[in-house]
Amino acid sequence: MPARVEYDVGEAAPHPASVGPIYQSMIQRAFDSSVLADLTTDDLARLLKGISAHSTRVDLNQDLFASGEDLVGIMDALRWKSPRMPLAYNRNLAAEQGAAGRLMAKIG
Incomplete structure (x- = not known):
């Protein structure tokens, strides 16, 4: 199981424009750690593009x-x-x- 990654968003609410990149980073790390082994690189690209x-x-x-x-x-x-x-x-x-x-x- 991959190491848990914590995201420090600070004391204020994150700006809406930062939410998508946080999720994209989490998904990319999961893919890189083979947690999403059923996804192809093309699937991953489409998934990341649709996150906002x-x-x-x-x-x-x-x-x-x-x-x-x-x-x-x-x-x-x-x-x-x-x-x-x-x-x-x-x-x-x-x-x-x-x-x-x-x-x-x-x-x-």
Whole structure:
């Protein structure tokens, strides 16, 4: 198992532009340590290119909805100013967990 790497982000919240590079560095280290042995170098490049602070915010938004958090709590936690975006990002998740998702789980 590779050595644990700690990231010191300081006492203030990291700037949104620094979040993506932190995740990219963590993924690169995991790949370099053969933890992600199923990935090719091309897969890794595509994965690293798709990582951003925005993508992590969207994923957290979906995770919070999936865990049963309400819209007001999610808006507060992620500092959404209106319900439009968190609901839009939840649309695909709602479909996966709704009737169509349950049907696909049964036949898949």
